[in-house]
Amino acid sequence: MNTGQTLFSIGALLILSLTILKMNNFLLANDSVMQDSKLGLLAVSLATSLIEEASKKAFDANTVANGVAACSLLTNYPLGRNADEIKDSSATFDDFDDYNDFHYRYTHLPLAAFDVYSKVYYVEPNNPEEKVGYRTWHKKMEIIVTSESMKDTIKMSTIYSYWHFR
Secondary structure: OOHHHHHHHHHHHHHHHHHHHHHHHHHHHHHHHHHHHHHHHHHHHHHHHHHHHHHOOOHHHHOOOOOOOOHHHOOOOOOOOOOOOOOOOOOOEHHHHHHEEEEEEEEOOOOOOOOEEEEEEEEEEEEEEEEOOOOOOOEEEEEEEOOOOOOOOOOEEEEEEOOOOO
């Protein structure tokens, strides 16, 4: 074998090695994107489930059994689970704002552990991005889902309005 053939063979092996490295890199990146997609989908599912669960509840503690006709008849204490609603550790959520300052850690899922946080506050319909310090017919829930295994944080929100028909 002469020098030209040796150089040609070394060049071919170098190109083959670079191609294999490039393919391995591509496959690893593809696996990473697929894993992130699975985790993101799972996080969105957890947030959506919390929204659906909270939306099945009454608007306010005072609307669990009966309707109210004025905002002043809604509960006057801070949003969240209040002392009269928490009688023991097995107390359940009975209205939408009980999910204020809610945190749950999902550790039993197969891919990763997730932390789900939610905040609930009153908003006005003409400016739903801004919290208001008084009672209205509209409450907004913001949910944040995080995981050490995810690159991104999932944020979702919903507005729950009170409607009462006589």
